[in-house]
Amino acid sequence: MTHTQKRILVNNIVMVLSTLSAVIGIGFLLWILSVLVINGLDALSMTIFTNEGAPPGNDNGGLKHALIGQLMLVSYAALFGVPLGVLAGTYLSEYGLKSKLSETIRDISDIMMSAPSIVIGAFVYAIVVSPMGHFSGWAGSIALTIIMIPIILRTTDDMLQLVPSTLREAAFALGAPKYKVIIQIVYRGAKAGILTGILLGVARVAGETAPLLFTSFNDNFLNMNMNQPMASLTVTMYNYATSPYEDWQRLGWAAAFILSMFILSLNILGRLFLLKKRGKH
Amino acid sequence: MSSIVDKIFANTTKLIAFGVLLLVAWIFTVLFEHSIESIKTFGFTFITDTKWAPNIEKFGALPAIYGSVVSTFLAMILAVPVAIGIAIFLSEIAHAKLKTPVGISIELLAAIPSVIYGMWGLFYFVPIIRDVFGGIGISMLTAGIILSIMILPFMAAVTRDAMNTTPDILKESAYALGGTKWDVIKDVIIPYAKAGIIGSFILALGRAIGETMAVTFVMGNVHKISTDITEPATSIPVTLANEFAEADSSIYYSSLFELSLFLLIISFTIISVAKFYFLRRKRIA
Numbered sequence: 319m320t321h322t323q324k325r326i327l328v329n330n331i332v333m334v335l336s337t338l339s340a341v342i343g344i345g346f347l348l349w350i351l352s353v354l355v356i357n358g359l360d361a362l363s364m365t366i367f368t369n370e371g372a373p374p375g376n377d378n379g380g381l382k383h384a385l386i387g388q389l390m391l392v393s394y395a396a397l398f399g400v401p402l403g404v405l406a407g408t409y410l411s412e413y414g415l416k417s418k419l420s421e422t423i424r425d426i427s428d429i430m431m432s433a434p435s436i437v438i439g440a441f442v443y444a445i446v447v448s449p450m451g452h453f454s455g456w457a458g459s460i461a462l463t464i465i466m467i468p469i470i471l472r473t474t475d476d477m478l479q480l481v482p483s484t485l486r487e488a489a490f491a492l493g494a495p496k497y498k499v500i501i502q503i504v505y506r507g508a509k510a511g512i513l514t515g516i517l518l519g520v521a522r523v524a525g526e527t528a529p530l531l532f533t534s535f536n537d538n539f540l541n542m543n544m545n546q547p548m549a550s551l552t553v554t555m556y557n558y559a560t561s562p563y564e565d566w567q568r569l570g571w572a573a574a575f576i577l578s579m580f581i582l583s584l585n586i587l588g589r590l591f592l593l594k595k596r597g598k599h
Numbered sequence: 600m601s602s603i604v605d606k607i608f609a610n611t612t613k614l615i616a617f618g619v620l621l622l623v624a625w626i627f628t629v630l631f632e633h634s635i636e637s638i639k640t641f642g643f644t645f646i647t648d649t650k651w652a653p654n655i656e657k658f659g660a661l662p663a664i665y666g667s668v669v670s671t672f673l674a675m676i677l678a679v680p681v682a683i684g685i686a687i688f689l690s691e692i693a694h695a696k697l698k699t700p701v702g703i704s705i706e707l708l709a710a711i712p713s714v715i716y717g718m719w720g721l722f723y724f725v726p727i728i729r730d731v732f733g734g735i736g737i738s739m740l741t742a743g744i745i746l747s748i749m750i751l752p753f754m755a756a757v758t759r760d761a762m763n764t765t766p767d768i769l770k771e772s773a774y775a776l777g778g779t780k781w782d783v784i785k786d787v788i789i790p791y792a793k794a795g796i797i798g799s800f801i802l803a804l805g806r807a808i809g810e811t812m813a814v815t816f817v818m819g820n821v822h823k824i825s826t827d828i829t830e831p832a833t834s835i836p837v838t839l840a841n842e843f844a845e846a847d848s849s850i851y852y853s854s855l856f857e858l859s860l861f862l863l864i865i866s867f868t869i870i871s872v873a874k875f876y877f878l879r880r881k882r883i884a
Binding site: 325342 | 600602604605608609611612613614615616617618620622623626629630633665677680681682684685686687689691692693701705707708710711712713714715717718719721722725745748751758779780782783795800802805806808809810811812815816829836839840843844855857859862863866867871875
């Protein structure tokens, strides 16, 4: 075999192996997705949205308690996390762009985005659950807020930096004070990007389970008091899926399906915002 | 008037930004404070002792550390070749029409919460492991495999991004010299994007080691070191997830906090190495 033939042969082998591994990897992921859709759709019914948790064996259990709990936990987390993240990101991009402090904050936020979320749960347990003496919705929301802040901070920072400095200069030239320039010009210019960051941040914390296990804990019934343990879709999914009861497992799949669809829609929406923005330029 | 508002706005943003640093420092401090009892009681034996027995208040974390190391290692050796394959496929092989949809689907899969991977593993993968290897199917091996599938989309996406940083002109020059795709990959793309590729693997490793929900379903939380990977085992996050809400003594809590601190330090270190040594800051993932 000549050298060239050998090279072509090796090339073909590598190409086949790469394609094969892509097919295997994507095949597994499709398997998971199809299991999720099939089981989820199968378990989905109106009673899931109207009924609360029920003891096993009782066929009319629902997920109303977990859906509302999840909504409250994530909404409160967004209520705290979005303004804090956006304002901190504003500092990085508008005031301390290249300062040592900003660089350190960027680095630490990048690391926190990949840090184990269960550790945040342990931290919140120590500062909230333990002093209060019981699990609570607040504790869960605080844990989610801590996870959300670095994500929103970094996207805001990046997106504000994309706003052309000539826009800022034009506004300054008209005599606008800096805060007005930021709020009326920079934020407006980066609207789509900031919104994308918020959507991705919300999507990320909506799927978090580990930090909720020992902060908001769980409740099989509807509770709208943030001072009490609160159900979430994720923890409910975990408890139901690991239970030996088939009707609970079905509810677990329904929860998994609803949650995934919610998270995927947020992600797709976020991408569309960015695409639209890019299209304009 | 507006200069006062200006100052207030500037200082508020600065305060909050600085607060992020304080928060991280606070997390370390709180975890450390709560670990003191365990550190004082067990000292260094905490990470060398193999016995984790809450009933006699004896806590040795070696089985959990061992489980974290082995399951993550398994996940990495399974995921790395497939991730490279997918990345090569997406950056060099796939037709342009296929590149975007497949690439986007992989990025979207990275957004699926890990609890769903764990649930799938429990219902669909555990029976397969049980049939093939015997035992109960809940094992270190199952955990490693589920973990590898969970980190695959993330790893493939960042590896592809790293490979895509290679300037087209370099690739085209190599093709013009008669290089095959593989020649271009091994002699142009990999040397050019080496740091980025290694960085993405290490970043995925940092995520895998702290991953909780994907493995909690299928690992078993058994504090025993076994060389047989088809036996149930535990890892640091699995121990935390299973035992935190149930701990009943202050030394038990303290040991769990020490475990959390240990996990945080390990992941912080791994992620820092990936970010600062291999991947100088680019856009966020």
